[in-house]
Amino acid sequence: KAGVTQTPRYLIKTRGQQVTLSCSPISGHRSVSWYQQTPGQGLQFLFEYFSETQRNKGNFPGRFSGRQFSNSRSEMNVSTLELGDSALYLCASSPARGGLIPGELFFGEGSRLTVL
């Protein structure tokens, strides 16, 4: 069974631009969540989508948004990029909200965003 697939794996943007990251969950998984990983702040929850609805949102500004499609694939968008947005953005999927085992998320390898 294929794992969580994230595209692109690497990208470089300049301040003020916007970026869209894509995530394909494990087949059959309906919940997709996004995390930001930085050396200074560690892993921080961005948002969770289930059945095309945002179920939970972390403490990030409105520049960060996402959506989920009917096939459970998800995208996240960051507008008006800032230098501090440079990070590894991780997508995780689970069969249902919280997974069969609460807290069991299956992570992709991430999209590494560099903002210049």
Place this chain on the structure above:
Amino acid sequence: QQQVKQSPQSLIVQKGGISIINCAYENTAFDYFPWYQQFPGKGPALLIAIRPDVSEKKEGRFTISFNKSAKQFSLHIMDSQPGDSATYFCAASKETSGSRLTFGEGTQLTVNP
């Protein structure tokens, strides 16, 4: 406010030794405590997890110890191997919060051969 504190930030042990990583949490509503292992260039992967109604859980060389009154839990890696060299994250969640995990800062473990 960081709700899960993890220590140490880095840890070096010899092959065959015991690696111990500690975490403390603040929110008593947390009811699930997983540990994730992350290798360079990879996403985190679930290693082992525990609920607060259990004081200890063991899976192979990995053991979680949980102290509910102290709001602390720890990961013990017995007979540490070079292949265990990775970054380890403790986390906490509430069952009602779905996939929202609060992670500790991470511990970079190096096991020397």
